[in-house]
Amino acid sequence: xxxxGQSKILSYYKNHRRMPSFSEIMTLCGYKxxxxxxxxxxxxIKAGLVEKDASGRILPKNLWGPIPVIxxxxxxxxxxxxxxxxxxxxxxxxxxxxxEASFIMKVKGNSMKDAGIFPGDMxxxxxxxxxxxxxxxxxxxxxxxxxxxxxxxxxKIYLDPANEQYSKIIPKEELKVAAVVRAVIRRY
Amino acid sequence: xxDTPLTLSDFPKAILHIDGDAFFASxxxxxxxxxxxxxxxxxxxxNIVASMSYEAKQRGVTRGMALQEVRKLCPDVVVLPSDxxxxxxxxxxxxxxxxxxxxxxxxxxxxxxxxxxTGLQRPHRMSYSEIAKxxxxxxxxxxxxxxxVGLGPTKVLAKVASKWNKPSGLTVIPGNYAHRYLAxxxxxxxxxxxxxxxxxxxxxxxxxxxxxxxxxEEWVKKKLTKPHLEIWFELRGESVLPVVTExxxxxxxxxxxxxxxxxxxxxxxxxxxxxxxxxxxxxxxxRYQLAAREVICFLRTQNFEHHGVELTFSRKTALxxxxxxxxxxxxxxxxxPGQIYRATGVILTKLEQDVIRQLDIxxxxxxxxxxxxxxxxxxxxxxxxxxxxxxxxxxxxxDHHNDQLRERGDSAKRKTILFKGENERQRxxxxxxxxxx
Numbered sequence: 128x129x130x131x132g133q134s135k136i137l138s139y140y141k142n143h144r145r146m147p148s149f150s151e152i153m154t155l156c157g158y159k160x161x162x163x164x165x166x167x168x169x170x171x172i173k174a175g176l177v178e179k180d181a182s183g184r185i186l187p188k189n190l191w192g193p194i195p196v197i198x199x200x201x202x203x204x205x206x207x208x209x210x211x212x213x214x215x216x217x218x219x220x221x222x223x224x225x226x227e228a229s230f231i232m233k234v235k236g237n238s239m240k241d242a243g244i245f246p247g248d249m250x251x252x253x254x255x256x257x258x259x260x261x262x263x264x265x266x267x268x269x270x271x272x273x274x275x276x277x278x279x280x281x282x283k284i285y286l287d288p289a290n291e292q293y294s295k296i297i298p299k300e301e302l303k304v305a306a307v308v309r310a311v312i313r314r315y
Numbered sequence: 316x317x318d319t320p321l322t323l324s325d326f327p328k329a330i331l332h333i334d335g336d337a338f339f340a341s342x343x344x345x346x347x348x349x350x351x352x353x354x355x356x357x358x359x360x361x362n363i364v365a366s367m368s369y370e371a372k373q374r375g376v377t378r379g380m381a382l383q384e385v386r387k388l389c390p391d392v393v394v395l396p397s398d399x400x401x402x403x404x405x406x407x408x409x410x411x412x413x414x415x416x417x418x419x420x421x422x423x424x425x426x427x428x429x430x431x432x433t434g435l436q437r438p439h440r441m442s443y444s445e446i447a448k449x450x451x452x453x454x455x456x457x458x459x460x461x462x463x464v465g466l467g468p469t470k471v472l473a474k475v476a477s478k479w480n481k482p483s484g485l486t487v488i489p490g491n492y493a494h495r496y497l498a499x500x501x502x503x504x505x506x507x508x509x510x511x512x513x514x515x516x517x518x519x520x521x522x523x524x525x526x527x528x529x530x531x532e533e534w535v536k537k538k539l540t541k542p543h544l545e546i547w548f549e550l551r552g553e554s555v556l557p558v559v560t561e562x563x564x565x566x567x568x569x570x571x572x573x574x575x576x577x578x579x580x581x582x583x584x585x586x587x588x589x590x591x592x593x594x595x596x597x598x599x600x601x602r603y604q605l606a607a608r609e610v611i612c613f614l615r616t617q618n619f620e621h622h623g624v625e626l627t628f629s630r631k632t633a634l635x636x637x638x639x640x641x642x643x644x645x646x647x648x649x650x651x652p653g654q655i656y657r658a659t660g661v662i663l664t665k666l667e668q669d670v671i672r673q674l675d676i677x678x679x680x681x682x683x684x685x686x687x688x689x690x691x692x693x694x695x696x697x698x699x700x701x702x703x704x705x706x707x708x709x710x711x712x713x714d715h716h717n718d719q720l721r722e723r724g725d726s727a728k729r730k731t732i733l734f735k736g737e738n739e740r741q742r743x744x745x746x747x748x749x750x751x752x
Binding site: 225226227228229230231232233234235236238247249250251252254255265267270271272273274305306314 | 346348349351408411412456457458459732734735736743745746747748749750751752
């Protein structure tokens with residue numbers, strides 16, 4: 128019953144882009160008294176969802192909590208129930224699969240610009256993976272690390288830049304792939 | 316007699332000893348392809364070798380050797396400053412990878428651990444040596460550095476095994492085959508037997524580890540001490556030393572020592588170095604809620620002579636300003652003008668749990684309590700903004716020196732190539748593989 132009152136307030140906020148007044152809450156929830164509306168708001172303040180400003184108007188605070196990964200917006204207005212939070216993950220877990228094998232590198236040069244990777248970007252790479260066609264990999268070429276697309280065409284392997292000003296690298300001997308790129312991070 | 320086994324069972328217990336091969340140097344080689352196959356040495360900031368790659372080892376470079384000498388021996392050597400941040404990150408991963416197979420892991424040092432895998436063949440559906448092989452493969456694959464693995468029924472035999480074939484070795488010593496390995500092992504190579512004991516045992520006519528293991532228990536008890544008896548049992552395949560999994564939280568003493576470069580005879584500068592060591596030791600002591608009753612401060616001269624003072628406190632302390640203050644007057648005697656020093660060090664001893672048990676009549680307990688609160692605040696600030704955010708003024712000259720060193724390229728690469736949002740003091744806790752184009 129509380130949650131239905133809450134969800135009405137939340138959808139009001141979603142539609143009107145402002146919080147309702149107390150009398151609007153009365154209409155929304157079908158309350159007969161302002162006191163009922165007041166009690167509902169107090170509960171929401173306690174749950175950390177909203178707060179009041181100096182003049183007593185209701186302000187949104189943390190209406191949605193952490194971003195739920197599972198469940199759709201319509202079906203699941205965030206229930207404050209803790210078990211819902213079990214299905215969220217940290218940014219670390221999202222970006223990193225094999226923690227012990229993951230390293231970071233700093234991008235220099237423009238050879239992967241068409242893949243959306245620019246100088247200064249951080250890439251998270253995972254060591255010891257067998258690269259698949261189309262993976263962006265870190266390979267050792269002329270005793271330096273290089274980052275390119277890994278291509279396999281009819282058994283032939285080569286490294287493919289994402290910038291037409293660079294040319295393909297076709298290894299003369301065995302190609303040493305050290306790691307596979309798993310994520311790109313850029314802070315603004 | 317010669318080929319009689321010491322025990323009839325192979326693995327009453329199964330202990331692994333895993334040892335990083337030239338760990339620091341090989342961390343550097345795994346992160347920078349230019350260094351592969353080349354002689355690499357770390358320790359630039361101290362002017363002596365902290366670790367050397369196998370290529371350097373082959374050319375006769377040894378630990379602790381002066382860099383000058385290394386360059387003569389091996390002109391193409393690559394000398395790098397130590398990057399302990401990266402080594403520590405990789406070390407932690409090393410232990411975590413071993414823990415994929417067993418929770419009984421003893422972190423013995425930054426590049427070594429013991430792991431107890433007794434009884435795990437069934438859950439893993441692998442034999443002991445297959446488990447050992449698998450761990451070794453995953454370490455190599457995920458970290459890019461090689462490890463030597465030894466498998467034995469005891470810690471001492473596992474350690475014999477891991478040293479048997481380095482680098483990248485995997486040696487399995489079942490209890491009933493131990494005698495064949497020990498027959499080829501000189502006494503001084505046994506873990507826990509030092510040069511003194513070796514000399515003594517040689518006088519008794521022993522040559523190899525097997526000679527020692529074949530002596531009777533009574534003989535060992537009569538001639539040697541309890542730790543040696545434990546080694547004797549372990550060599551015979553009887554496990555008496557447990558794999559200790561708890562993290563170390565109790566210290567007998569805490570010591571901090573730092574070499575500076577170039578060596579110096581500057582009185583104020585050397586005092587600042589001591590002050591910085593005192594601060595570092597106190598930070599560690601406070602982290603484990605310990606405090607010292609006795610503090611030893613020493614200076615190391617260019618000729619590796621040591622001069623020290625011992626400070627005794629009526630009340631245990633982990634507050635650097637108290638120690639620095641009481642050091643001040645002694646420092647006048649400790650420091651000798653004209654002498655050139657290369658390092659200073661501090662040892663906190665007689666450590667006790669840092670709780671106030673009784674109020675003493677002279678001490679203003681309130682004042683001490685205030686100081687403790689103050690340093691709790693300092694520790695909180697340091698955790699948030701990086702070590703030494705708040706520092707004693709007496710240590711500042713040491714910082715200034717370090718800043719200058721950094722400009723000279725003595726600072727690890729990781730500290731100079733930063734990402735947006737990182738700073739010199741705090742960086743992401745993920746090992747950095749360098750720049751890539």
